[in-house]
Amino acid sequence: MDNNMNNSRALPRNNALLMILGWICAILSLFIYPFAFGLAGVIFGIVSAKNGSRSGLALIVSSIIFMGIGLIMSEVFLNYITHYGSQIFGR
Secondary structure, eight states: OHHHHHHHHHHHHHHHHHHHHHHHHHHHHHTHHHHHHHHHHHHHHHHHHTOOTTHHHHHHHHHHHHHHHHHHHHHHHHHHHHHHHHHHTTO
């Protein structure tokens, strides 16, 4: 009986930790390694949603959107540097 009460208290704390880590990964996917951090954010969101969090779905959707934006920005930035880099840096 006492074990069930400990599990019910630990679930929201673990879920909050999953959500925090998921949002950190989602935001990082905008700037560095978009696919890896976006995927990690999606996984944290799925696990959080399975644990009963209603905001897990928002994390999943946001991670996918941020990952897409990060991939597009990295491609645009890489294309810009390769195209104009020789003119800017004199190479």
